Amino acid sequence: MLHAKIVDTKEKKLSIIEAENFISSHDYGASIFFTGTVRNQNDNKSVIGITYDSHDALVTNSFHEIYDEANQKLNIKDKSVYIEHAKGYLNLGEISIIIAVACKHRDQAYVLSRYIIEEIKKRSPIWKKEHYQNNDSAWLEGSPIINEKN
Amino acid sequence: MKVVIELFGASRDFSNKNLIELDIKNNSTIKDVRGKILDYLDLNFKGNKNFIKIVNSSVFCSNNNIISDNYKITNNEKIAIIPPIGGG
Numbered sequence: 065m066l067h068a069k070i071v072d073t074k075e076k077k078l079s080i081i082e083a084e085n086f087i088s089s090h091d092y093g094a095s096i097f098f099t100g101t102v103r104n105q106n107d108n109k110s111v112i113g114i115t116y117d118s119h120d121a122l123v124t125n126s127f128h129e130i131y132d133e134a135n136q137k138l139n140i141k142d143k144s145v146y147i148e149h150a151k152g153y154l155n156l157g158e159i160s161i162i163i164a165v166a167c168k169h170r171d172q173a174y175v176l177s178r179y180i181i182e183e184i185k186k187r188s189p190i191w192k193k194e195h196y197q198n199n200d201s202a203w204l205e206g207s208p209i210i211n212e213k214n
Numbered sequence: 215m216k217v218v219i220e221l222f223g224a225s226r227d228f229s230n231k232n233l234i235e236l237d238i239k240n241n242s243t244i245k246d247v248r249g250k251i252l253d254y255l256d257l258n259f260k261g262n263k264n265f266i267k268i269v270n271s272s273v274f275c276s277n278n279n280i281i282s283d284n285y286k287i288t289n290n291e292k293i294a295i296i297p298p299i300g301g302g
Contacts, residue, residue, distance in 0.1 A: 100302045116301070117223050119294060121278040123301075149301060161302050181302060189275075190301025191223030203224035206298030208271040211280055 065144045068127035070120045073152030083164035087144040092166035094173040098181055100161040102154050106204075110197040116160060118151045119189040126188040130180055138179060140172045147180065149190060215240055215289035217247060223297040224268050228255065238287065244274050245283040247293065272297045 067086050071078055080097060087095060102114050127147045134140050146164040154160055163180050167173040184190075187209060195201045219234045228234060228251075236250045248269060255265045273280050275294040287293065 117226065118301070119222050119275065119296060122275060122280075122296070125278065185300070185302050187299070188301055189222065189296050189299050191297065192300055203227070203297075204300050206223070206300035208298045209273045209280065209296055211273045211282065 066128065066131045067146045067148075068124055068131070069148050070118050070123055070151050071148050073116075073150050073154055073158075078148050078150055078159040078162050080159075080162060080164070083146040083148070083162050086146045087164045087166040089144060089166060091142065091168070092144065093168055094170040095164065095166045096173045096177040098161075098163040098177050099159045100181075102156050102158055102160060104156050106194060109194070111156070111194050112197055113153055113155050113195045114160070115153045115193040115195065115201075116149070116151050117191040117193070118149065120151070123149065123188045123190060126184070130183045130187075133183075134176055134179060138172075138175055140167060140176050143167050143172070143176060145176070145180070147184075149184075149188075153195075215242075215287075217242070217287050218290070218292045219247070219251065220292060220294040222294060223299070225265075225272065225295045225297050228259075228265060242287050243283065244281060244285045244287070244293070247274070247287065248283070251295070268297045269295070 144166040149161045165176045192204045221232050251269050273296045
């Protein structure tokens with residue numbers, strides 16, 4: 065079972081309670097909640113907030129692909145996964161991503177949670193623009209997507 | 215013919231309209247479009263080196279699929295530029 069969504073920060077905030085409600089089940093004995101939040105320092109600069117941009121359709125597709133791959137690559141078939149990523153401006157401490165997973169056993173839950181966040185970092189088209197205390201702002205450099213079709 | 219480039223991430227700084235429209239020759243490919251974007255940046259941003267780096271390290275997307283450099287563009291097609299990523 066998968067919930068995958070990009071959330072406009074003007075519409076709502078990401079909620080761990082909603083994630084917990086989605087993955088809760090008597091079928092599973094282990095749950096992991098991963099959140100990414102806006103921190104106040106990067107590269108020796110004082111950060112006051114981040115604007116997130118996203119290609120929504122590609123990102124949602126990538127979340128589904130990553131979920132499906134977990135069947136094959138990790139052999140974790142029984143699972144419940146909740147992934148939401150914010151789009152728009154977030155202040156310090158606000159949640160930019162929630163990955164909540166529930167599996168039968170803890171080993172699976174830890175592996176699955178880590179796999180999802182690392183794959184999102186590699187292939188989900190999401191971008192960050194940091195805003196600094198001196199009123200400056202900058203897009204972070206990021207990593208190129210490897211185009212297997214070339 | 216025309217192609218519309220939807221801008222995402224760092225490429226949003228290429229225009230204040232979140233897209234750029236380019237005139238291209240018939241049967242142009244993504245490789246050709248990449249060159250046209252570089253011409254556009256040369257003209258409008260005096261060849262801003264950071265912008266050039268972004269274009270050269272981007273992939274492109276049509277109909278929600280990443281496409282190859284040999285992909286042939288149709289008239290008025292909308293293509294998204296996908297600069298280097300970094301979410302989470």
